[in-house]
Amino acid sequence: MKKQNTKTKIITSLIWRFMERGGTYGIQFIVQIVLARLLMPEDYGLVALVTIFITIANVFVQKGFNTALIQKKEVDEVDYASVFYISLIVSGILYVLLFFSAPYISTFYNRPQLTPVFRVLTITLFFGAFHSIQNAVIARNMQFKKLFFSSVGAIIISGTIGILMAYMGYGVWALVAQQLFSKLTITTILWFTVEWRPKWQFSFHRIKGLFSYGWKILLSSLIYHLYMDIRGLIIGKMYSPVMLGYFNRGKQFPQFIITNVNDSIQSVMFPVLSAKQDDKQRVKQMVRRSIVTSSFVLFPMMIGLVVIAEPLVRILLTEKWLPAVPFLQIFCFSYALWPLHTSNLQSISALGRSDIFLKLEIIKTVIGVFILGLSLRFGVYAIASSVVVVGLISTVIDAYPNEKLLGYGFKEQWRDIMPTLILSVLMGLVIYPLKFLELGSMYTMSAQIIAGAVFYIGFAYVFKFECFLYLIKTVKEFYTS
Numbered sequence: 001m002k003k004q005n006t007k008t009k010i011i012t013s014l015i016w017r018f019m020e021r022g023g024t025y026g027i028q029f030i031v032q033i034v035l036a037r038l039l040m041p042e043d044y045g046l047v048a049l050v051t052i053f054i055t056i057a058n059v060f061v062q063k064g065f066n067t068a069l070i071q072k073k074e075v076d077e078v079d080y081a082s083v084f085y086i087s088l089i090v091s092g093i094l095y096v097l098l099f100f101s102a103p104y105i106s107t108f109y110n111r112p113q114l115t116p117v118f119r120v121l122t123i124t125l126f127f128g129a130f131h132s133i134q135n136a137v138i139a140r141n142m143q144f145k146k147l148f149f150s151s152v153g154a155i156i157i158s159g160t161i162g163i164l165m166a167y168m169g170y171g172v173w174a175l176v177a178q179q180l181f182s183k184l185t186i187t188t189i190l191w192f193t194v195e196w197r198p199k200w201q202f203s204f205h206r207i208k209g210l211f212s213y214g215w216k217i218l219l220s221s222l223i224y225h226l227y228m229d230i231r232g233l234i235i236g237k238m239y240s241p242v243m244l245g246y247f248n249r250g251k252q253f254p255q256f257i258i259t260n261v262n263d264s265i266q267s268v269m270f271p272v273l274s275a276k277q278d279d280k281q282r283v284k285q286m287v288r289r290s291i292v293t294s295s296f297v298l299f300p301m302m303i304g305l306v307v308i309a310e311p312l313v314r315i316l317l318t319e320k321w322l323p324a325v326p327f328l329q330i331f332c333f334s335y336a337l338w339p340l341h342t343s344n345l346q347s348i349s350a351l352g353r354s355d356i357f358l359k360l361e362i363i364k365t366v367i368g369v370f371i372l373g374l375s376l377r378f379g380v381y382a383i384a385s386s387v388v389v390v391g392l393i394s395t396v397i398d399a400y401p402n403e404k405l406l407g408y409g410f411k412e413q414w415r416d417i418m419p420t421l422i423l424s425v426l427m428g429l430v431i432y433p434l435k436f437l438e439l440g441s442m443y444t445m446s447a448q449i450i451a452g453a454v455f456y457i458g459f460a461y462v463f464k465f466e467c468f469l470y471l472i473k474t475v476k477e478f479y480t481s
Contacts, residue, residue, distance in 0.1 A: 027152065029256050031159035036317045038166040045241025047175045048248045049109060050118050052229040057094045061087050061128040063221040068210040069136040080133055081201040083210065087129035098122045109236060120176055127183040134190040150189035158182035216354035220361040227365045231383055239380055247384065250327025254335040257301050284406040287347045288416060294339035295417040296467040299424035300456045302336035307432050308448050311441035330384045337391045340413060344398040347406065356401050364394050419465060427456045
């Protein structure tokens with residue numbers, strides 16, 4: 001009965017997490033389509049440059065201690081308050097550094113208009129200090145329903161403001177306002193819905209204990225984001241903000257799907273895995289289920305998106321965004337591998353082995369930088385494609401520790417996902433020729449989506465794919481429980 005209750009709680013949390021991600025990114029997706037039609041690629045490129053720096057700064061504010069709070073078996077108000085005040089201090093220091101660095105960064109990229117944008121958007125760092133604790137409380141208590149309402153409310157409010165400002169001709173400032181009000185609104189809503197308030201308590205001893213685990217996660221996240229975002233910095237400098245706009249817009253579509261599906265599963269699984277960290281066999285079962293289920297859902301979506309990329313961009317974003325199509329297709333192959341990466345890393349982190357987590361990030365970054373360096377001479381598409389090469393290599397690296405920790409290594413993982421991968425590729429090969437019917441972008445894309453869904457689900461049912469049957473069984477159990 002206890003196991004069943006735990007399973008029901010996990011499924012309920014997943015549903016709310018899916019709804020939160022799906023609702024938030026679904027609305028945001030619509031907002032971004034409207035904004036893309038009203039604004040120019042250069043506007044997106046300028047904000048993308050600033051966002052890269054802020055994302056890296058946010059690692060210091062929201063990573064490390066936040067993960068340590070979730071992973072720790074027992075926490076109290078002293079832990080929450082101590083982390084909050086440290087995060088707030090770090091936010092202030094980073095804000096001052098970025099505020100005075102803004103003119104120099106603008107000069108480096110020869111874009112003087114970056115300075116005011118930089119200084120305004122950096123304010124979001126302070127919201128991160130609140131948000132990191134609120135997220136930790138939600139994750140530990142599996143209260144993802146609260147995150148759903150706050151996230152959807154925030155994107156509706158911020159999206160409306162952004163669209164109105166874009167329509168009124170504010171250009172890049174429409175994107176700035178949209179991001180700023182998004183962070184402000186979600187933090188404000190969670191302030192009233194999450195039962196946590198910062199106490200006037202602080203303990204260096206608690207911080208030291210959390211830091212002994214969290215610093216490795218923080219450094220790992222910093223290395224990861226520096227490596228992933230360096231492509232955007234290089235493209236912005238070597239080419240132009242316009243090309244960076246195409247690069248980021250191409251990333252948007254697959255990222256939307258991955259964030260909604262894979263991140264939802266992993267954000268729920270991490271606290272669950274942490275709670276079961278002493279039962280290695282149980283952790284292995286959950287990691288396997290996470291990899292197999294995520295892959296079954298995501299592989300056909302990524303392959304399908306590669307096939308329909310051009311008509312999709314033409315219909316949703318108009319022809320001015322067609323140069324984003326190759327980037328979109330490249331990122332589909334890269335993001336398809338995420339279930340393997342994130343599931344392995346989450347299990348390692350949940351088991352308390354942040355030392356291994358850090359070593360893996362260092363190894364992958366060294367390899368990634370080397371491959372990125374080789375790609376620079378071959379142009380912007382080679383720079384983007386280097387992500388796929390590194391991703392394939394990283395599936396081996398990320399799985400290696402779990403051979404010993406869980407008895408679940410690279411070969412077994414790929415054996416588990418291979419049927420799904422083969423079926424997804426076959427689906428792509430079947431629906432690709434439909435483009436030659438010349439039915440027009442809308443009808444062609446619709447036919448490919450319908451045919452792909454029927455082919456994939458039909459063959460999964462006929463060949464009785466274990467992950468497909470599991471999903472059907474889980475849904476039935478949830479509705480009858």
